[in-house]
Amino acid sequence: MTQADPIANSFDEWTQLLEVVVGRAEHYTEHHVDTSWRLFFFDNVAPILGNTGPSQPLLQIPEQLVDELNEDIAGLVDTLTGCGVNVLRPAAPGKAVDIRTPQWDARATPPLNVRDQTIILGNTIVETAPHVRARVFENDLLKPIFYRYYAAGSNWLSMPRPALTRDSLDDAYFRRRGVDVSRAAEGEAALGIDGLGLEMIFDGAQCMRLGCDVLVNVANVNHELALRWLRENIPQLRFHRLDGIADNHIDSVIVPLRPGLLLLRSPEYLPFLPEAMRSWDVIYPPPTDEPEPDYSGFGFVVPIASRYIDINVLSVNEDTVVVNSHYPELVDLLEKRGFTVAPVRHRHRRLFGGGFHCFTLDTVRAGGCEDYMT
Numbered sequence: 015m016t017q018a019d020p021i022a023n024s025f026d027e028w029t030q031l032l033e034v035v036v037g038r039a040e041h042y043t044e045h046h047v048d049t050s051w052r053l054f055f056f057d058n059v060a061p062i063l064g065n066t067g068p069s070q071p072l073l074q075i076p077e078q079l080v081d082e083l084n085e086d087i088a089g090l091v092d093t094l095t096g097c098g099v100n101v102l103r104p105a106a107p108g109k110a111v112d113i114r115t116p117q118w119d120a121r122a123t124p125p126l127n128v129r130d131q132t133i134i135l136g137n138t139i140v141e142t143a144p145h146v147r148a149r150v151f152e153n154d155l156l157k158p159i160f161y162r163y164y165a166a167g168s169n170w171l172s173m174p175r176p177a178l179t180r181d182s183l184d185d186a187y188f189r190r191r192g193v194d195v196s197r198a199a200e201g202e203a204a205l206g207i208d209g210l211g212l213e214m215i216f217d218g219a220q221c222m223r224l225g226c227d228v229l230v231n232v233a234n235v236n237h238e239l240a241l242r243w244l245r246e247n248i249p250q251l252r253f254h255r256l257d258g259i260a261d262n263h264i265d266s267v268i269v270p271l272r273p274g275l276l277l278l279r280s281p282e283y284l285p286f287l288p289e290a291m292r293s294w295d296v297i298y299p300p301p302t303d304e305p306e307p308d309y310s311g312f313g314f315v316v317p318i319a320s321r322y323i324d325i326n327v328l329s330v331n332e333d334t335v336v337v338n339s340h341y342p343e344l345v346d347l348l349e350k351r352g353f354t355v356a357p358v359r360h361r362h363r364r365l366f367g368g369g370f371h372c373f374t375l376d377t378v379r380a381g382g383c384e385d386y387m388t
């Protein structure tokens with residue numbers, strides 16, 4: 015008898031992982047650095063914009079780096095499989111693809127950071143509303159997987175697809191900090207739509223799930239619209255607004271490891287957390303002796319993730335964590351705290367904007383809608 019496909023069931027970040035989607039990087043040969051991309055990564059890429067910035071909209075990624083990334087992803091897949099987890103993969107794009115809508119065109123991003131465009135909330139698959147134009151059709155490559163869960167009885171929802179016109183994105187997060195982001199809009203070629211202002215725009219990686227509670231980073235009006243959508247469409251969960259804790263994603267800021275214990279970028283984030291979590295035990299990222307990666311020899315020098323991307327770990331269960339072997343200090347610290355660490359090599363996490371949490375979508379875990387806040 016063959017085993018029936020499971021229903022999606024994922025309420026948290028740490029109960030026993032049973033099934034996971036691991037992203038893929040084939041044909042990740044360039045970043046399309048249009049306005050939506052520059053604004054999304056502004057914190058990281060600001061130094062290269064403007065006079066010294068790339069004049070080409072396509073920023074080539076050397077093939078050797080993509081090959082090495084693929085080797086490291088294969089290591090992640092082997093490790094998860096070795097832990098008894100069923101690993102699913104998105105469909106491969108087959109070739110580099112150009113996409114075109116009535117308002118803009120872009121070179122499509124492959125489905126590598128599968129955490130970003132979807133959030134699994136219990137038995138419900140929620141497709142979110144991309145910030146970056148190049149990512150608007152990314153989830154199509156996950157649809158074979160979503161239909162499999164749908165056939166098994168999962169619910170499947172999607173936020174309204176944003177048109178991502180020239181007027182859709184809110185820069186309030188930066189304005190509030192006195193940062194001028196006008197350089198991000200240089201050369202903007204997208205059209206507008208009369209009467210359409212700021213849209214609902216939001217990535218799954220802005221959420222962190224803790225049973226029946228979900229932390230949600232809201233840094234601007236785009237995100238506010240999405241928080242309202244989440245509350246109205248998933249009334250059975252409690253969504254806690256974290257006010258502008260980051261520009262967008264929060265999985266290199268706060269990573270819960272089990273009830274009562276979290277990895278946190280620094281103590282300055284504590285006051286943003288819900289009251290009940292402020293007394294949780296916290297592990298802060300230890301200093302590292304690992305040298306900053308030097309890509310100058312490749313003519314490609316744009317880190318699109320901060321050094322904190324290495325706290326972006328993936329928990330297999332409450333005791334077992336997949337950690338980048340290039341951060342041995344974190345491996346040691348977690349082992350000292352009683353964890354079993356599965357070290358996996360991940361060399362180019364700062365060039366592709368994601369660690370192991372970003373590269374994965376944990377669709378089936380053992381836990382349920384528990385209250386971990388009391």
Ligand SMILES: NC(=[NH2+])NCCC[C@H](N)C(=O)O
Pocket residue numbers: 058127129130219263264265266318319320321322323367368369371372
């Ligand atoms: N799900 C993700 N893609 N997360 C990545 C977040 C990276 C974060 N902006 C940083 O620079 O550290």
